[in-house]
Amino acid sequence: MQSSFALSLSSHLTSTTIPPSNLPFDSLLLAPSKPVNLRFCGLRREALRLSSSAKSQSTTSFRAPARSSKILASLGDNGSAPKSFDYDLIIIGAGVGGHGAALHAVEKGLKTAIIEGDVVGGTCVNRGCVPSKALLAVSGRMRELQSEHHLKALGLQVSAAGYDRQGVADHANNLASKIRNNLTNSMKALGVDILTGTATILGPQKVKYGKDNMVTAKDIIIATGSVPFVPKGIEVDGKTVITSDHALKLECVPDWIAIVGSGYIGLEFSDVYTALGSEVTFIEALDQLMPGFDPEIGKLAQRVLINPRKIDYHTGVFASKITPAKDGKPVTIELIDAKTKEHKDTLEVDAALIATGRAPFTNGLGLENINVVTQRGFVPVDERMRVIDADGNLVPHFYCIGDANGKMMLAHAASAQGISVVEQVTGRDHVLNHLSIPAACFTHPEISMVGLTEPQAREKAEVEGFEVSIAKTSFKANTKALAENEGEGLAKLIYRPDNGEILGVHIFGLHAADLIHEASNAIALGTRIQDIKYAVHAHPTLSEVLDELFKSAKVEAPSSSRVTETVVV
Numbered sequence: 001m002q003s004s005f006a007l008s009l010s011s012h013l014t015s016t017t018i019p020p021s022n023l024p025f026d027s028l029l030l031a032p033s034k035p036v037n038l039r040f041c042g043l044r045r046e047a048l049r050l051s052s053s054a055k056s057q058s059t060t061s062f063r064a065p066a067r068s069s070k071i072l073a074s075l076g077d078n079g080s081a082p083k084s085f086d087y088d089l090i091i092i093g094a095g096v097g098g099h100g101a102a103l104h105a106v107e108k109g110l111k112t113a114i115i116e117g118d119v120v121g122g123t124c125v126n127r128g129c130v131p132s133k134a135l136l137a138v139s140g141r142m143r144e145l146q147s148e149h150h151l152k153a154l155g156l157q158v159s160a161a162g163y164d165r166q167g168v169a170d171h172a173n174n175l176a177s178k179i180r181n182n183l184t185n186s187m188k189a190l191g192v193d194i195l196t197g198t199a200t201i202l203g204p205q206k207v208k209y210g211k212d213n214m215v216t217a218k219d220i221i222i223a224t225g226s227v228p229f230v231p232k233g234i235e236v237d238g239k240t241v242i243t244s245d246h247a248l249k250l251e252c253v254p255d256w257i258a259i260v261g262s263g264y265i266g267l268e269f270s271d272v273y274t275a276l277g278s279e280v281t282f283i284e285a286l287d288q289l290m291p292g293f294d295p296e297i298g299k300l301a302q303r304v305l306i307n308p309r310k311i312d313y314h315t316g317v318f319a320s321k322i323t324p325a326k327d328g329k330p331v332t333i334e335l336i337d338a339k340t341k342e343h344k345d346t347l348e349v350d351a352a353l354i355a356t357g358r359a360p361f362t363n364g365l366g367l368e369n370i371n372v373v374t375q376r377g378f379v380p381v382d383e384r385m386r387v388i389d390a391d392g393n394l395v396p397h398f399y400c401i402g403d404a405n406g407k408m409m410l411a412h413a414a415s416a417q418g419i420s421v422v423e424q425v426t427g428r429d430h431v432l433n434h435l436s437i438p439a440a441c442f443t444h445p446e447i448s449m450v451g452l453t454e455p456q457a458r459e460k461a462e463v464e465g466f467e468v469s470i471a472k473t474s475f476k477a478n479t480k481a482l483a484e485n486e487g488e489g490l491a492k493l494i495y496r497p498d499n500g501e502i503l504g505v506h507i508f509g510l511h512a513a514d515l516i517h518e519a520s521n522a523i524a525l526g527t528r529i530q531d532i533k534y535a536v537h538a539h540p541t542l543s544e545v546l547d548e549l550f551k552s553a554k555v556e557a558p559s560s561s562r563v564t565e566t567v568v569v
C-alpha cells in the first residue's frame with residue numbers, strides 16, 4: 001500500500017504543469033500524466049519514491065517542550081485563529097530547508113514540530129544533492145584513472161580502470177540512507193517532533209496532517225520543496241525516458257543518452273555518464289550551453305567539460321516530443337527550432353534524461369484556505385519569506401522557504417531562509433542577502449559562483465551609474481594546482497573599483513566549490529577588496545588563487561584602519 005501522499009507526489013512527478021519561472025516555454029508545457037513505469041534495464045522494481053515509514057501516520061518522537069511556555073491546544077473554528085497553540089512553530093516538509101529551520105528553532109527555545117508526508121530529507125538527501133554527489137565522486141575517480149596523460153604526468157601507472165554499476169548505485173543509495181538517518185536523529189535528539197503524514201493548511205495557524213490529526217502553532221513555515229519539471233510532449237516511462245529521480249538510482253548506463261537541458265542537473269549527469277562510458281547528446285533550448293553561468297566561465301567549461309568528451313549538442317532547439325523505447329525501437333526525440341518552432345531534426349537514442357528544471361510542490365497544500373494564489377506553483381513571499389495573499393497582503397504567521405518559493409533552488413539557500421525566518425519569529429529582524437549565497441556545479445573540475453555574472457553586473461552598473469572592473473587569476477600559476485597536475489582553471493572577480501565592493505566571483509577549477517566561500521562570506525559580511533586582500537593564506541594551497549585574485553584588483557578606496565593597523569604579538 002502506498003500512502004496517498006506518495007501517490008499524489010509521484011503522479012505530480014510526471015504530470016507537472018508548472019514551468020520553472022525563468023523560462024519562456026509556455027507553449028510546450030503540460031506534460032502527459034502517466035504513472036512511472038516498472039522495468040528499467042531489466043530490473044523489476046517499484047519506481048515510486050516511497051518508504052515504509054511513509055505508511056504510518058503517527059508522531060515518531062515526542063519530547064517535552066524546549067521552552068517552559070504553557071502551550072495548550074485550543075482549536076478555533078476552521079478559518080479562525082486558535083487562542084493557544086500546540087507548538088510555537090510547525091514546519092511543513094522535512095527537507096533540508098525544514099531541517100535547518102527546525103534545528104535553529106529548538107536552539108532558540110521554540111517548541112517545534114515538523115510534518116513530513118514521505119521520508120525525512122526531501123529532495124536533497126533522497127533524490128538530489130546527496131546521491132548525485134556520490135555518483136560524481138565515482139565519476140571523478142574514474143576520470144582520473146582513465147586519463148593516461150594525467151597519470152603519466154604524475155609518474156603513475158595504473159592498469160585499466162573499471163566499475164561495477166550496482167556497486168556504484170549502492171554507494172549513492174547507502175549515502176542517502178546514512179544522511180537521512182543523521183537528519184532524523186539530529187532532530188529527534190534535539191526534541192523536534194516529527195509528525196508523519198501529508199499536511200494541509202486549514203486556516204491561520206492551523207494544519208491537518210495524515211488522516212485527521214489537527215495541530216496548531218503560533219507560526220507556520222511551508223517547506224514543501226519541488227519535483228522534476230517535465231515539458232509538454234515528453235513521455236517519461238522511468239526506464240528509457242527518465243528524470244533525475246530515476247537517473248540517481250543508476251539502474252542502467254546507456255550507450256547513448258540524450259540530456260535535455262544543460263543546467264546543473266544536465267551538466268553533472270553528463271560528467272557521470274561520460275565517465276562511466278556513455279555518449280551524451282545535449283539538447284538545449286537557449287542559444288548556448290550552460291546559459292545560467294557567467295558567459296566567460298561557460299565558454300571555458302565548454303572547452304574543458306564538453307568538447308574533449310564524448311558529448312555533442314544541439315542548441316536553440318526544444319525537445320518538443322520524446323517517445324520512450326518500445327518493441328525494439330529506440331527513444332525518439334523530435335527537435336524544433338526554439339524561435340520559429342519549425343521541425344529541425346529527429347534523434348534516435350538509447351535513453352533520454354529530462355533535466356529541464358524543477359517545479360514547486362504546492363498542490364493540495366490548502367493554500368486557498370489562507371487566500372493564497374500561487375504564481376506558476378510557487379508560493380509568493382516577500383524578502384523575509386513572509387507569505388503574500390491574493391490581495392497583496394502578508395498572511396500573518398505564515399512563511400515559505402526553499403524550492404517552494406522559487407527564490408533560489410539550492411539546499412543551503414532553503415536552510416538559510418529557514419534560519420532567517422526563525423530569527424524573525426524569535427524577535428530579531430533578519431533579511432537574507434541572496435546575492436551572498438554561493439552555488440556550485442560538481443563536475444570535474446568544478447564550477448562555483450556567488451553574486452552577479454558579468455552581464456548582470458554591467459546592467460546594474462548602467463542603471464545605478466558606477467564602473468565595473470574585472471580581475472582574473474589562473475590556476476596555472478598556483479603551486480598546489482600544478483602539484484596535482486590540475487592547472488586548468490580560472491577565477492574571475494567582478495567588482496567596483498571606486499569602493500572595492502565585490503559584485504560577483506566565479507571559479508572554474510579544482511575544488512572550486514570549496515574555494516568560493518571566502519568570496520561569499522566576504523559579500524555576506526560586507527568585506528571590501530581593499531581589506532580582504534590583506535588576509536593571509538597558507539602556502540601552498542588552492543586558496544591562494546583567491547588571494548591572488550583580490551590582490552590583483554585595482555581599488556581606489558583605501559583599506560580600513562582595522563586592517564592596516566600593526567599588531568605586535
Ligand SMILES: Cc1cc2nc3c(=O)[nH]c(=O)nc-3n(C[C@H](O)[C@H](O)[C@H](O)COP(=O)(O)OP(=O)(O)OC[C@H]3O[C@@H](n4cnc5c(N)ncnc54)[C@H](O)[C@@H]3O)c2cc1C
Pocket residue numbers: 092093094095096097098115116117118119120121122123124125127128129130132197198199200223224225226244265361364365401402403404408409410411412413414
Ligand atoms: C539531482 C539534484 C541534485 C541537486 N544537487 C544539489 C546540490 O549539489 N547542492 C544544492 O544546494 N542543491 C542541490 N539540489 C537542489 C536541492 O535538492 C533543493 O534545492 C533542496 O532539496 C530544496 O529543499 P527544500 O527543503 O525546499 O525541499 P525538499 O528537499 O524538496 O523537501 C520538501 C519536503 O516536503 C515534503 N512535503 C511536500 N509536501 C508536503 C505536505 N503537504 N505535507 C508534508 N510534507 C510535504 C516532501 O516529501 C519533502 O520531503 C539538487 C537537486 C536535484 C534534483
Ligand SMILES: NC(=O)c1ccc[n+]([C@@H]2O[C@H](COP(=O)([O-])OP(=O)(O)OC[C@H]3O[C@@H](n4cnc5c(N)ncnc54)[C@H](O)[C@@H]3O)[C@@H](O)[C@H]2O)c1
Pocket residue numbers: 020023025028231260261262263264265266268283284285286290291292317318319320355356357358408409410439440441442
Ligand atoms: N550542484 C547544484 O547545486 C545543483 C545540482 C543539480 C540541481 N540543482 C538545482 O536543481 C534545479 C533544477 O536543475 P536543472 O538542471 O533541471 O534546471 P536548470 O534551470 O539549471 O537548467 C534547465 C535547462 O534546461 C533548458 N530547457 C528547459 N526546457 C527545455 C526544453 N524543452 N528543451 C531543451 N532545453 C530546455 C533550460 O534552458 C536550462 O538551460 C536548479 O534550480 C538547481 O539549482 C542544483
